[in-house]
Amino acid sequence: MVSNAHILLLFLLPLCSAALIALLLRKSGRIAAGVSIASAAACLIVALRMLAHWDMDPVHRIVTWYSMGDLQVSLGFLLNPTAAVLLFVVTFVGFFIHLFAVEYSEHDDARGRFFGGMSIFMFSMTGIVLSSNLIMMFVFWELVGFSSYLLIGHYRERESAANAANKAFIVNRIGDFGFLIGIIAIWAKFGTTDLLALETIVHADPSKLQTMIGLLLFCGVLGKSAQMPLHVWLPDAMEGPTPVSALIHAATMVAAGVFLMCRVFFLFSADALELIMWVGVVTAIYSGICAITQKDIKKILAYSTLSQLGYMVSAFAIGTAAAHAGHEYGVGASLFHLTTHAFFKALLFLAAGSIIHATHHEQNIFRMGGLISRMPWTSVCFSLGLLALVGCPGFSGFWSKEGILSLAWEHERPVFYALLGGVGITALYMARLWVTVFLGNPKTEAVGHAKENSWVMVLPLVVLAIYSVFAGWFTPLFPNATLPILVDSIPHAPESMKVWLPILSFGTMVLGLVLGGLIYKSGGEKDNLESGIPFLYRFIQTKLWFDEIYLFYVQRIQQPIARLLSNLDLLVISGIGMRGVAGGIPGGLGQVLRLLTTGNVHHYVYWFAVGVIACVAVVAGLS
Structure with missing residues (x-):
């Protein structure tokens, strides 16, 4: 209990x-x-x-x-x-x-x-x-x-x-500003922000749902889960x-x-879910493509995280919209992938940290190479995490990703094809990473002298690798295991899927892995894709100029407006308001009173007498 x-x-x-x-x-x-x-x-x-x-x-x-x-x-x-x-x-x-x-x-x-x-x-x-x-x-x-x-x-x-x-x-x-406005709107409309009370109210009268409330709450998701267009902070956070x-x-x-969306799934209208679904899909594909041209091992994994979050967001929207009254399907698919992703992505980042630590903080994958023989434990664990990420059959990522693809196939065919393409893209950039880091010859002296870290760093990799492989199998093995509540809520869960769907997904994954292996098999210090298709490669590296657009807005639009408002504040509020009105009247009064302050006692007696006479006259007049 x-x-x-x-x-x-x-x-x-x-x-x-x-x-x-x-x-x-x-x-x-x-x-x-x-x-x-x-x-x-x-x-x-x-x-x-x-x-x-x-x-x-x-x-x-x-x-x-x-x-x-x-x-x-x-x-x-x-x-x-x-x-x-x-x-x-x-x-x-x-x-x-x-x-x-x-x-x-x-x-x-x-x-x-x-x-x-x-x-x-x-x-x-x-x-x-x-x-x-x-x-x-x-x-x-x-x-x-x-x-x-x-x-x-x-x-x-x-x-x-x-x-x-x-x-x-x-x-x-x-x-978060949008999230806060959404909370205020919820309180204004429903009179409470308690989750169970809100669910009861909405289920009793679904007509109370408002698209704007769902979109305002989703603003918080855009920031925290780094969905487009607020995704730009996550790759830089690798610092x-x-x-x-x-x-x-x-x-x-x-x-x-x-998790926030899954907590308040009942507050999202059909129109809001439609927009949320496409935001997730676009983020998944865009981030996967951006990962192809990254050379920093941590930034590759960061863009991979953005892509997988896009899968979760789109799965939530599809399932929740499709289930209508029974929203659990979308919640289950999203949370199942969230859970498996936590294990294998933490493993991949820690394995990358093990590599960075052993190579004296080298992060450029094209300056690595040959680490499979120098760091065997890290290499094996990283490989297992990679297979879980790309959705290799039997690994945890396979079950959760197939659940999402099955959901998309039944309810949103265009989304299914987009996310299936994302499977191939994921396999391509991860094959690129693995070949350049673990195969070939070391490109620097630090990498050449790299060796496996101590058990304090290796043990977490091994444990997370085990979960990356078996997390999806917990339900059939143990009645009260970690994930049954999530798996049971996925429509047509993996064991009852049509055979061809996982085969199609598996084929796409293999195609991406093989293509990545063929392009980067030489293991050189330069990116073969960059020399093969330089124009397209440079275009992808721009990341659609999001950072440049935001910087232009801040420097050329926001800052001039801020300076203008600051000057108006100094002129009108501080100038005319504080010094003019607030300061002018009391200041003028002070100047008059200063003339009366002569320092002569006789003058003070005269003015005191005048004051007494004036007070007596006022009292007499009032009576």
Whole structure:
């Protein structure tokens, strides 16, 4: 049985860890790491206990925070099967990333600050998962953004890291502004932001749904889950330490937007879902194409994350729109892929971190090569994560991705063909990455002298590799395993699919892998695709000029308007208003009174007498 104490522990453990590190252990990196890891381990144990009771009735506890008129803001938590599964994912992946970071951050002078930021993030993410109302969720939503800002900009000495942190913070605030307006609109229309109460109201009267409310909530998803056009911050966020990329920008934080949609699926109208679906599809294809021309190993994985998030978003929209009254299908398909993706993408990022650590911070894949013999454990684990990502049969990614493709085939054929093409694109850029990093000869001395890292970094890779392979098989093996609630909610789940659909997907994947292998088989220091089709390659590298367009807007439009408004403020408000009206009248009065202040006592007596006579006259007149 899950008690209130278990839920309080999930909140308090990482919060106390962060507070202890911030107040006492910022200069004691080793002790700070131990405290943070102990906190993450304890959270995992509590989450496992909750997962053991995943099929229980939802646990809903609320207390009133404050009341003001008709507005009543409550604090509370909502634990249901979906939240229990995601809590396990966050704490499980988080614990092993913490363990990996112990050695990765060994020579980091700001190690204490780093682990403090990780604990703040774990606290914030737990709050998002367990919040029972949108106001409380928004508070933790912003805390996640704050912790992301701290961790992206961890390397303060790098200007690029500071710029990336600012960019992530600002872009997310744009999306969060829409999210906040959506929450206000929900309260104004329904009189509550409690999730269970909202679901009851909407199911009782579906006509109350408004497209604008769904789109405003989706603004938050655009920012946090980096969907177009607010996707530009995620690739730059790779400036942070690699464990941060694995935890926040691959496995958990960016998935918070998808989780939000699944929490409030009943608030999305058919028109809103149509737009959301196409945003997800375009993001999936666009990001996959962009990954083909990236040379930084972490940015390739970042664009891969964007693409997979697009799959989740489109699956949510298709399933929710198709199911009408029973929205669970879309929620299940999205959350199933979110769960499997967390395992294999965290694995890929940590394996990339292992490579970067062993090669003295080399990140250009065309300066690597030959690592399969020098780092065998990392190579095998990375390969398993790659096969899960591309959807190789038997791996976790196969089950979740086939669920999405099956959903699209039944309800949105154009989307099916687009996402099927995305499977081939994913296989192509991952084959490119694998061949250039692990095959051929080392291109630099640092890569040539690379060797496998210690077990502290290898163990998390092995554990995540096991989950990357078998996560999709949990249901038939164990009645009370991690994913049954999600798999059961997918229409025509993998075991009952038509045979030809996975064959078509498998063929597309193999085509992408073979094509990538043939193009990059030489393992040279230059990109063969760049020399083969230079015009198209350079066009893809522009990424459709999103960064340039935003920079142009800020420099040429927003800043001139800001300067104009600033000058108007100085002239009208501060000038005429403050100095003219507010300052002029009292100032003139002061000048008159100053003339009366002569310093002569006789003058003061005369004026006192005049004042007394005037007061007597006024009183006599009033009486």
